[in-house]
Amino acid sequence: MTERGQIPDFHGPHVDSPQPGHIKLTWYEPTRRAQRIRVVSHTCECRRTTYELCAAAGQGFVRRTDRDNDTVRETAWTLTAIARHTFDQILQGEAR
Template identity: 70%
Template sequence: MAADELADFHGPHVGPPWPGRTKLTWHEPFSRASRIRVISHTCECGKTMYELCAAAGLGFVRRTDRAKRTVHETAWMLTATAADAFGQILDGKAG
């Protein structure tokens, strides 16, 4: 496996949190759709993993905390807005 393929497999790491970063509201998962597609995800090496998800024409970010064994989601929103939130999480500007 080539190094660039390995990077794609593992996903990016979340950057360090910025001072004054945007605080996202996290909700308990609610079964709104029978199928959810994971568009992108962060590396699974940390205790917390984020996934950009799409379902029923909407997008959201799912947060899995392995240490606490919890799963939370942002509100479901336009897919482009969810992708922006996911990018801000990756940059450490939201969380």
């Protein structure tokens, strides 16, 4: 339990280095397809590039934020299970 007024440290998972022959994902400009987007999971904020598994309007996608280039990109919107699999591939270094 945290003391009143304190926010606990939270670190999401770290992304593994890209593996040789990893899948090259296509990243798109963000779209305003839904009013609300829920972040289901995210990587650790200590890295310059973070990834978020997002869900909205019955679909899922992965959002990538690159602080070095000040850019936000996302994968194509798809079935939630496919987006979750893509997010797992990113975490394991199998996709970028």
